[in-house]
Amino acid sequence: MTKQTKNKGIQSLDVGISILDIFLKEGKALKFSEIQSLSGITKSNLYKYLYTLTQRGIVYRDPIENTYMLGNRLIEYGNAALNEFDVISRVNPFLKEISDHTSLTSLLAVWSHTGPVIASIRNADYGINIGAQMGATLPLNSSSGKIFSTFRQNKNQNWESKELNQLTKKERDEVLAEKEKIKEEKFTHSTEPLIEHISSFSVPLFDFKRELIGALTVVGYTPLIPNNPRDETSQYVIKTALKISKSFGFIEDHR
Template identity: 40%
Template structure:
């Protein structure tokens, strides 16, 4: 039995041929060059080039009309490299913490839509945690509390409006507590019997880079910062932050 091909959008594939051509050429190209090498009709090629230019995916030189890769692709590349760097550096800690605590550990990073799960590490017995790789997490989760506490409100307001309970985030008292203790707890925020605890990861500029979240059955998750498990998690968070140049002030 032949494998069925996944449904695709042909126009995007055609557009990517233009991007791939400019990447391979290593230099700006005229419209006629792009048409000759891609075989796209001139009328359609105009539409692709105009759209890509408006989105800053391509840049058109006003003097000679040549096209080259735009600033938006640079942004995407930097973001992809940065995220991969975070994952590669954090993964060894994620593995060790998961085995040490015998719980699932998550790495979460911020996106335009809110915090998503970028990496999951299970201790050997996977179970339903109410989320998966790429899942967007809500403000009332322990991960959400970290991001709401350490990102500015202008960054988080749309996410809170969409995913917060009745369009609201966490109470001011809870945010202040998380900021002071540098650890967040959530009892069964996504599904019954599964709770979580999260800690922030900061960079050299004192900015929130990501969060580490430990997930498990409620009885296995600590409920306050003084617990031994909490202290182990906090210690790992400090070690990871130090890898990114973070130094606590004061």
């Protein structure tokens, strides 16, 4: 019987994960030579790692550009980690409808142990840099963050306290003062929280227990993003969010 060495991991697995970390850090497609330079792995070994990762769908190789990038299989793993398969699959068609109707980027944010994260994105056809990507954690002062702060009270104190400490006093006061308005209107807007010229608005999604299951968010150039729930685009997204919530058993309160 082979004696196992205590506290020893599997080196080859560690190397494979380090390659994925390079893609995560660089945030773009990479050529073989770039990966080799950044990883320090010998060419022959790197080829074997990339071949295996590509075969498993964890890395994707573009045959035209001859570059490598993270594969779609990782999205499946991420969704499983969030335990939000049903929510994501049900919301995705609506994200497409919203982007097609508004020509803006739409996304779904769900809760994770690190705070609200982007679980699905439908980019506008013309493409913009929204300052975040799939799996990114969103800050409290983003429109998605404010939805979770308002409708998930007493369940995320650690995240909220940490986020508030990173804001200026003026920003903290504004975020806290806005909560009642968000609760009443079920709508919030955020001006350029992540990247200059890009703003967003968000509305909540509820289940049959009237508990928050996600934030439906629309992102685009600041002049195109409404800052109130009465705007035509806002109304369209609010009605879509209600339709999604009803699919999860939510009953609208008409009182």
